[in-house]
Amino acid sequence: MRNQIEFEVYGNYALFTDPLTKLGGEKFSYQIPTYQALKGITESIYWKPTIMWYVDEVRIMNPIQTESKGIRPIEYGGGNTLAYYTYLKDVRYRVRAHFEFNLYREDLIHDRNEHKHHNVSKRCVKAGGRRDIFLGARECQGYVEPCNFEEGVGAYDDAPEIDFGNMIHGISYPDETGGIDRETRLWRAKMQHGVVRFIRPEECTIVRKTGEGSIKTFGAGNMQPVDLLYDEMFPEGGEA
Numbered sequence: 001m002r003n004q005i006e007f008e009v010y011g012n013y014a015l016f017t018d019p020l021t022k023l024g025g026e027k028f029s030y031q032i033p034t035y036q037a038l039k040g041i042t043e044s045i046y047w048k049p050t051i052m053w054y055v056d057e058v059r060i061m062n063p064i065q066t067e068s069k070g071i072r073p074i075e076y077g078g079g080n081t082l083a084y085y086t087y088l089k090d091v092r093y094r095v096r097a098h099f100e101f102n103l104y105r106e107d108l109i110h111d112r113n114e115h116k117h118h119n120v121s122k123r124c125v126k127a128g129g130r131r132d133i134f135l136g137a138r139e140c141q142g143y144v145e146p147c148n149f150e151e152g153v154g155a156y157d158d159a160p161e162i163d164f165g166n167m168i169h170g171i172s173y174p175d176e177t178g179g180i181d182r183e184t185r186l187w188r189a190k191m192q193h194g195v196v197r198f199i200r201p202e203e204c205t206i207v208r209k210t211g212e213g214s215i216k217t218f219g220a221g222n223m224q225p226v227d228l229l230y231d232e233m234f235p236e237g238g239e240a
Helices: 035-045 106-111 114-126 225-233
Strands: 004-014 051-060 066-071 083-101 141-146 162-172 181-191 195-197 206-212
Touching: 004 035, 004 114, 035 051, 035 083, 035 114, 035 141, 035 162, 083 114, 114 141, 162 206, 181 195
Parallel strands: none
Antiparallel strands: 004 083, 004 141, 051 083, 051 195, 066 083, 162 181, 181 206
């Protein structure tokens, strides 16, 4: 697929929280990463508002293990509380993702340079990402390396199918839909031979409105200096 990158992300712990477990102050992780979590990781590697990342598939490389920890959440109203968070332990995933231009951002039409964004994203994968990588939660540090998606042996390569039921797919924001609604999407997650293939956001049939928002306007006045310098030095994207 055009504009596609492949990378491996790993860490000691991950917490892709099932929202149903947060009502009582506890947190329990999904068994696999959500689409939105992997999209956030990809955006931490490289992102500009000109593009939208789509996660195509994730390969589960390590066995699914959990570990519970006693946590003291911050009580802003005072007091002292103990909660139990259940994390995934020793995680390693291989991810395929590609970008498409955000057609709702007409203010950034001048930045729609496919060659440039693809080459920069591949360089950022080699560098381990532009920003810190987190596996679902701030306390779960992750690390990124380039990889070949098909290589190596995964823990579930021989498992024909594992059904994880309905789970969060992601959140649709106004700047990616052209509307004013912020929506939460759900889908039926399945893993086949160790690979979870995600449907596109617009293909999710279970969608609920969770708020409203507006599109932020970007321009030379609020772009990062490094982005402006790169655009000036390499107007065609340079070489990967």
